[in-house]
Amino acid sequence: MSVSPPPAPYMAPPVPAAADASDDGKSFLVTWLLSLLVGIFGVDRFYLGKVGTGLLKLFTFGGLGIWYLVDLILILAGAMRDKAGHRLDGYDKTKLIAWIVTGALVLVGGISGAVNGASGEASGGGTSRAGVVDGLEKTADVAEELVDGAPEDAAAEATPAVEEPAESASWANSTWGEFAPIQQSGAGDTIIDLPAGATGGVVVATHNGSSNFAVSVLDANNGSTGELLVNTIGAYSGTTAWGISALGDAVKLQVTADGDWTFDIRPMGSAPALAAEGVGDAVFVYDGDAASLTAAHTGSSNFVVMQENSDVFNLGLLVNEIGTYSGTVPLSSGPSVVTIRADGNWSLAVG
Known part of the structure; x- marks a missing residue:
């Protein structure tokens, strides 16, 4: 989907696949x-x-x-x-x-x-x-x-995960903390306080504006923890997670928006079991054994699939591509949290 540059210099939109770099690209x-x-x-x-x-x-x-x-x-x-x-x-x-x-x-x-x-x-x-x-x-x-790129025959018919998320839900809540869900709605730029004592969780957000919509995580000194949950133009509906790759303790969310928004902040263990298909950003838990994960994406921007578990040697990044994608990658055993960043339809099959 083609988009126009944001009117404010908060953060540049994702770079198309054909570009060599962006204005803020690294050397x-x-x-x-x-x-x-x-x-x-x-x-x-x-x-x-x-x-x-x-x-x-x-x-x-x-x-x-x-x-x-x-x-x-x-x-x-x-x-x-x-x-x-x-x-x-x-x-x-x-x-x-x-x-x-x-x-x-x-x-x-x-x-x-x-x-x-x-x-x-x-x-x-x-x-x-x-x-x-x-x-x-x-x-x-x-x-x-x-x-x-992956072989042409890598894409397979998506099948739902067979494991229930009970083990991963308990592990996730133990790792990042439990808290009562928080729901807020409003319009324009704002700051949202994260639940005290929790080091991570799930963020379900929507936005109906036409300009830049960005959600970043801040510490107690209003410094960035290194996590940018959302950075898009126009309408948005998706689920992200904070606390997985943060540097520092997250205290609040900084929201940049030009339209109405809603936020539903939940414990990490509330994420559903790994789904077979979906659209846009998503967060899941996975309890299964080590397996092959066949993924496909039909969007035009970033497609990133990451898995976080308790293995210190787990690199976490399963897929990181721009645009359409079809391929098979190794999936580690659970309990774990799987996050997806996408702008189009995607499918996942564990086999």
Whole structure:
């Protein structure tokens, strides 16, 4: 769906798939250098605005080197995007130099040494150069699949999840806290207080205006926690979640709107079981075993599927594309929370 730019400079609308970057896009050159030199500490993800996974990458020493290599390959392949889903600025101009320099460092053992050092500090073990190169080749195959797209026959008929959400609901409420639901309605810009004591929850919102509608999460000092729940133009109806990848304690929601709005704020455990199909933003709980998730999307903007569970090594990001999508990705076992960001119809099938 084509939209006009917002009249206020609060936040730029999502970038079309054909664009190389947005006005606030992050630099490919800077991202690549940070990933290559200090990516083991998650600095590249901090730069891209992905604070939650950046902290996880820092605390795990880049997933003992594996996550470090995955992110580096994704950046070199052009598949990495910033937190808002924008492509990295300047990729086409500097990708050849980045590949040559990275390849040279691999040959002389630069990357191998960095990974061995991080792995030794975290686990007392080491990683051979052969193992690093082998992992690099396998990661390149994964990155190539992400860039080229999924096979044509990946889309399958959606089937509903068979598990009841009881276990995930209990786990979610224990993790983020329980509270009495909050309903508010109004019009225009406002601030909404989040329930005291809760560190996360579900936000069901609607908006009937014609201009920018944005919902961001703030801490007690009115600073951003790094979570932008909604950023669209015009009418909106969807469900999002706060507290999953926040940096700092969420205290309030900042709402930017030009029309009437409604908010229904609920505990995380109130989310329904994973659905077979839907439209727009959504939040679910999943109790099932590890499986394959076949997803499809017919929208024109960002399509992001994330899974949050109690596994500290879970990367969380299952799908991150712009426009139409059809593919199959691995789904971790529950209990977990699955969030979807979409502007069109989507379908999910667990098999």
